[in-house]
Amino acid sequence: MSNGEMEERIIDHLRRNGKDTALKICKALAVSRSVANKHLYDLEKSKRVKKNDGTPPIWDLMETPDDPRPVLKTDTVEKVSEIVRTGGKTGLKAHEIARDHGLTRKTVNKHLHSLMDKGEVLKTDSNQWTSTGHQDSQASGDVTVSDSVLSKCFDIIGKLGKGAYGCVYKAQHKYDGKMYAVKKVKLTGDADAEVKALAKLEHTNIVRYITCWPSSQDWESCQDTSDQSDSSIVFKGSYTETSDYDSPGMESLSISTESESPAKPSQKHRKESVDPSNPSTTYLFIQMEFCERGTLTTWIRNEKKEQRTIIEIDQIFHEIVSGVEYIHSQNLIHRDLKPDNILFGAEGKVKIGDFGLAATLTNPNGAAIYRTKGRGTRSYMSPEQELHSNYGAKTDIFPLGLIWFEMLWELSTVSEKAYLWPDLRIQKCPEGFCVKYPTEHKFIIMMLSPTPHVRPCATTIKENLDRFFSMNHMLCQKTI
Structure with a gap:
């Protein structure tokens, strides 16, 4: 490897991971410490990196103040x-x-x-x-569909949610009469990854993927303001907790029903159009099963503490862990587990959804993959996912600990959660929690460990919960 290539690898490492020591850099790049130091000092001479006066010194990228070249907007x-x-x-x-x-x-x-x-x-x-050629294919129309499959085959019932990069609809198929969730996103590498992840997963606790299709037509439900107030479809996701790097999809793929009569589709409210700001925009429509019983967020909000039986909580959490265990067994990580992305199907079965940030654990050779750090929902993501780019399956265990706590402990207000959450993320549970839930407390503390290898894997959690839950059920039966 040439000197220039090694220097580019060091620059790339610092760009992705931020400040770092020479020891960590040499380990990440699999080179000797002397080689790393040599190139770091060469880069310092060329004013591309800088170090502090600490022991050991910490290296960081540097832009020279007198650099005459313009910075791109x-x-x-x-x-x-x-x-x-x-x-x-x-x-x-x-x-x-x-x-x-x-x-x-x-x-x-x-x-x-x-x-x-x-x-x-x-x-x-x-x-x-x-170049991957995505833009060229979009401009030439190679991947577009002349007619909107969505408008031909579905009647839109309502919009379930909208994000920065697309939205999710509740739609009824014109021929089989069933309800589906149809997600529309811009056709990018992230959309490709989501479809591949969904198509690979077949499990009772995973939202079921049906099919997908590309189209240059943007199909919307254009309900006017007067209709919105009477609509039975009310999206319950909260966007205030998400970072700028959140999934290019929705907070969830489900709804909450506020009245018993469903909103009826209206032909006059339907339109098909191309994005006026980008006529060549191509969208990907992803058809999935519709989870009619809402999200775990809604369950937590509506089910008061005294109404949540330990058996019910045990069952829900066990199904969540089973779904995560399966995801990891398929060499995938979810990277955005939170109550908004955990849904309930027709029979109350737990369904994990929104795979917009799903990623492979390792490459075909089994080597670790470096990822863009900070992508996900900051209040639920693990410390390593927020700060580093090399992390594995244990990154999904951290939010599981937070979710389990949230199911057990009632948070009456948003301000109460905002006050408690920072302490919980550093393994400090509120007073009284460890007394009321001693076994759960031990599990959750391990799952919230800042060190990934200390956290148990999904399979270990599931095995321990099987024993723990069976004891709980026996005690509940004796009490009755």
């Missing part, structure tokens, strides 16, 4: 995309793009990784950036 990321698309099949390196186009290397790297998250560019093993 956010809305000019398309320029970098265009450069990569016209760079040929072999691709371009980040430093070549910066050098040839008068841009800072840090800015180029920032936008390249942003484009990679959208599925528009790829980085090869030789640090070359190439």
